[in-house]
Amino acid sequence: MKELRGKAVADSITEYAAKNAEMLKEKGIMPKLAVIRVGARPDDIAYERGIIKRFGSAGVEHEVFELSEDCTQDDLNSCFDRVNSDSSIHGILMFRPLPKHLSDEHMKRTIDPNKDIDGMGYVNQAALYSGDKNAFAPCTAKAVMEILDYYDIPTTGKRVTVVGRSLVIGRPIALLLISADATVTVCHRKTADLVSELKKADIIVAAAGEPKMITSDMIGDGQIIIDVGMNLDEEGKLCGDVDYENAAPKADVITPVPGGVGAVTTSVLLRSTIEGALRSANG
């Protein structure tokens, strides 16, 4: 069994992004990410901290637009409109879910597709659905593809079982994998025989959001396992959807949690911001 660690992937992507950022700066373009945050949920703050660190290490700018948790829809929309029309900003990330009294509909309908680096808006969702290779997909889904790519794991003709059908990861990763010529099966809570769907897979992508739900007896021998889960176990420790200690020995290769997919996400966000800046420079 070999562990597929995210750090090497993230470093490689960051290096590539930093080079492109240098090139853009020489042309007078300073790539910049805008983060829109309503309130201060601990998850958002933690992710934001990771972004600040990653972007700092690549010498790429970011700006956080913070709104109070009780802001109005108008407050949010006008903040968003300002950021969306600001030509010095090349990527926009809006933390979600928003507080219940707020809607992201205006954002999804109006976001500049070239700045929509986390694939939140309708145009990029439709492009991803359509198999358009230029679509910005949600960064976590893209991170899975980056890991497969970095570790030279082919997808063409491979049987991939995706566990989970969420909009954040299950659906986008399924569509990315279909476009990457994999034979994709999407499983979820209502799947009648999850074990047989798991055992037949060449590659398992676990994205159910259920701590340690995939155990050794549910998988086959020598599989490729990508664990997208980010859960807390009974002891409050971060864990994946795969029961790592129990299942990992059976796998050919597996991503750990923490240190796997999660470690790649901010680097994908960085590279997509640079890509956004390149698009605005070219168009």
Added chain:
Amino acid sequence: MKELRGKAVADSITEYAAKNAEMLKEKGIMPKLAVIRVGARPDDIAYERGIIKRFGSAGVEHEVFELSEDCTQDDLNSCFDRVNSDSSIHGILMFRPLPKHLSDEHMKRTIDPNKDIDGMGYVNQAALYSGDKNAFAPCTAKAVMEILDYYDIPTTGKRVTVVGRSLVIGRPIALLLISADATVTVCHRKTADLVSELKKADIIVAAAGEPKMITSDMIGDGQIIIDVGMNLDEEGKLCGDVDYENAAPKADVITPVPGGVGAVTTSVLLRSTIEGALRSANG
């Protein structure tokens, strides 16, 4: 083996739509479909003829906007804009593919989501991708769901193998089935072992566009087979993706071609036009 004929499904949908159309007319709303056709491809003309007949039988209006094959992008866009902003029109169908010098980008970006009854635009594509039950899906994909529904074929927890990943049918039907709680596997040209994916299925949806490619030896016993193919065989006769004479005896139930899914499509278009009119009446 039982044949699932489309006519009964189409009649039932048409009856329902005609009732709703009556109700709308009493409120002073005359439901109306706009068909935008560039040139006169035989496929488009044939489909148009089916639409005219179906809408006529339900007493629902339609209008064909015909442009010459060498019209400009401006001609097409301004025709589209007129139709899109005309409050007496409740549904829009634009025949595609367009001639090569024309793009459907403007339409996809600007079509009123409530008039986009064939799910062509970005907003409905994104809604379908997101699992939004109010999304207008492409009528052929919707027709498959209508057949399953009419014949009381449950999808929850069932293993469905979809052959084909096109934007017109493979992808939308996969997403509709995922939202309908099926465990969906999407196969295509690069699938390594199509036979095993077919044999394990409870339901097969054939949407590859390859005449008679699915033969008796490739399927299991007692399956539910929905054939979305519309191909011409060596003799120039209409046939499906399933080799019907050879494979049908093994199936539990199967849709014939012609007379199956294709027979339902225009009734779905009709019902969606009425739904569009209802939305505009309520909004």
